[in-house]
Amino acid sequence: MTVKESEMPKQYQNFINGRHFDAKSGKTFENRNPANWDEVLSTFPLSGKEDVDDAVNAARKAFETWRLVPAPSRGNILKKVGDLLTARKEDLARTMTKEMGKVLLETRGDVQEGIDTAYYAASEARRLFGHTVPSELPNKFNMAMRMPIGVAGIITPWNFPMAIPTWKIFPALVCGNSVVFKPASDTPETAAKLVEILIETGVPEGVVNIVHGGGGSVGMAIVDHPSIDLISFTGSSVVGKKISEVASKTLKRVSLELGGKNAQIVMDDARLDLALEGVLWGAFGTTGQRCTATSRLIVHEKVYDKFLSMLVDHTKKLRLGDGLKETTDVGPLVNQGQVETVEKYVRIGADEGAKILTGGKRPDGKELSKGWFYEPTILGGVTPSMRVAREEIFGPVLSVIKVRNITEAIDVTNGTNYGLSSSVYTQDLNNAYQAIRDIRAGITYINAPTIGAEAHMPFGGVKETGNGHREGGWTVYEFFSEWKTVYVDYSGKLQRAQIDTKE
Numbered sequence: 001m002t003v004k005e006s007e008m009p010k011q012y013q014n015f016i017n018g019r020h021f022d023a024k025s026g027k028t029f030e031n032r033n034p035a036n037w038d039e040v041l042s043t044f045p046l047s048g049k050e051d052v053d054d055a056v057n058a059a060r061k062a063f064e065t066w067r068l069v070p071a072p073s074r075g076n077i078l079k080k081v082g083d084l085l086t087a088r089k090e091d092l093a094r095t096m097t098k099e100m101g102k103v104l105l106e107t108r109g110d111v112q113e114g115i116d117t118a119y120y121a122a123s124e125a126r127r128l129f130g131h132t133v134p135s136e137l138p139n140k141f142n143m144a145m146r147m148p149i150g151v152a153g154i155i156t157p158w159n160f161p162m163a164i165p166t167w168k169i170f171p172a173l174v175c176g177n178s179v180v181f182k183p184a185s186d187t188p189e190t191a192a193k194l195v196e197i198l199i200e201t202g203v204p205e206g207v208v209n210i211v212h213g214g215g216g217s218v219g220m221a222i223v224d225h226p227s228i229d230l231i232s233f234t235g236s237s238v239v240g241k242k243i244s245e246v247a248s249k250t251l252k253r254v255s256l257e258l259g260g261k262n263a264q265i266v267m268d269d270a271r272l273d274l275a276l277e278g279v280l281w282g283a284f285g286t287t288g289q290r291c292t293a294t295s296r297l298i299v300h301e302k303v304y305d306k307f308l309s310m311l312v313d314h315t316k317k318l319r320l321g322d323g324l325k326e327t328t329d330v331g332p333l334v335n336q337g338q339v340e341t342v343e344k345y346v347r348i349g350a351d352e353g354a355k356i357l358t359g360g361k362r363p364d365g366k367e368l369s370k371g372w373f374y375e376p377t378i379l380g381g382v383t384p385s386m387r388v389a390r391e392e393i394f395g396p397v398l399s400v401i402k403v404r405n406i407t408e409a410i411d412v413t414n415g416t417n418y419g420l421s422s423s424v425y426t427q428d429l430n431n432a433y434q435a436i437r438d439i440r441a442g443i444t445y446i447n448a449p450t451i452g453a454e455a456h457m458p459f460g461g462v463k464e465t466g467n468g469h470r471e472g473g474w475t476v477y478e479f480f481s482e483w484k485t486v487y488v489d490y491s492g493k494l495q496r497a498q499i500d501t502k503e
């Protein structure tokens with residue numbers, strides 16, 4: 001039987017300087033469906049340093065003309081990008097579900113975040129505000145304005161294959177930088193389709209380049225490249241630290257958005273129905289593979305037994321399956337490595353004395369036998385010092401900890417090396433404001449789950465979650481632009497600052 005051409009995996013290429021290329025090595029890698037590992041969706045070039053060199057040279061050259069395009073014109077392109085993303089939302093969502101597994105409801109949301117980010121970027125292009133400041137001397141004008149920086153290296157993870165690249169690429173472009181983009185090897189197709197849209201809407205050749213391939217080769221070649229000026233990276237803290245080290249040799253500006261170990265607190269005065277919906281969504285959305293996923297549940301002792309029994313009951317009802325089916329609540333994990341990590345941590349938790357209240361294994365059943373599925377899992381009786389309470393698992397595993405009051409709940413929340421998202425369910429204003437003040441995290445939600453960032457708000461974390469930069473909203477434009485300070489002296493004579501000032 002011959003395979004129809006439409007059923008053959010599509011062969012994608014790199015896109016460099018306005019043209020498509022295979023990897024110089026001629027090698028490729030496969031993109032497979034995590035809900036059915038037999039299904040090869042597409043193939044991609046397995047690139048290396050030489051391919052990165054070409055992309056960087058193209059981006060360097062293109063930067064010199066792109067930086068001179070008026071920012072509002074750059075923004076107009078982003079407006080068209082938003083329109084095309086809207087028109088192709090369903091196709092992009094399906095592509096994403098097929099290559100990384102999360103359910104359609106969520107992949108549609110992921111594309112929507114890209115759309116919101118595009119329209120925000122288009123409008124920001126007409127702001128990019130600077131400052132005018134009075135001079136200390138007469139007949140002199142002072143201002144500070146934003147300038148493009150150069151070539152931006154963009155390295156992204158697989159869990160938000162559309163939203164995260166757009167958080168970085170769109171502001172980079174609006175600020176007048178050119179881009180070399182390396183997406184995660186688990187989600188190259190969504191990334192390739194995003195770049196196709198950018199090109200279709202008029203981004204000039206060389207301004208956006210995509211190079212597919214492994215993190216240690218393509219990713220590291222970008223980080224190490226002397227002609228790349230800044231790196232924006234989202235991924236694990238382990239890789240983030242490596243990137244920080246290597247990039248420091250060429251004094252690059254680096255933005256790191258890294259791991260999390262987010263907690264939801266449920267106080268004794270909380271609306272338990274609301275807290276239940278929140279934790280189910282926060283812990284098991286994206287199969288627990290969100291940097292903001294709820295991986296710890298911290299419950300007041302007075303409602304601990306009741307809330308846990310409600311939670312276990314509802315968790316057992318979650319339907320595992322292919323994310324393309326509208327009836328599925330929880331899709332597969334992204335790959336075998338993730339399943340093994342989850343299995344390892346559940347074992348560690350059990351050895352440390354935690355109790356597996358539900359889940360704790362791969363599911364039975366023929367339908368799920370060829371996917372990277374794992375049952376939503378709840379570990380009860382967890383104490384703050386256990387590894388499952390401190391280390392990022394990045395899967396559908398929730399560790400539940402009992403506390404006596406809000407101060408202890410906040411202390412436990414703060415007891416990890418991460419600080420991305422946090423959530424408190426309470427009807428007491430005093431509890432809420434104490435939590436807002438004392439939780440050490442980049443984001444705190446009151447009466448809402450730990451997940452749910454909006455595109456126009458700053459996003460990022462403290463401690464080992466990052467290095468102090470923020471994505472999203474107006475704050476990311478700080479990262480992608482450089483301040484130029486300008487003095488215009490129209491006095492017609494030499495005026496010396498600090499010396500010719502008259503009191």
Ligand code: NAP
Nearest residue numbers: 156157183184185214215219220235236239257258259291
């Ligand atoms: P990862 O293994 O750190 O990979 C992230 C990206 O870096 C991928 O494109 C990867 O390429 C590349 N990479 C890997 N090793 C590299 C190296 N030595 N040099 C340069 N690039 C390298 O993370 P992941 O598994 O994709 O994503 C999960 C992690 O991301 C979790 O820790 C999660 O918390 C974090 N995350 C954080 C945020 C946030 O905003 N704070 C958001 C989402 C995810 P390959 O795919 O080819 O390996």
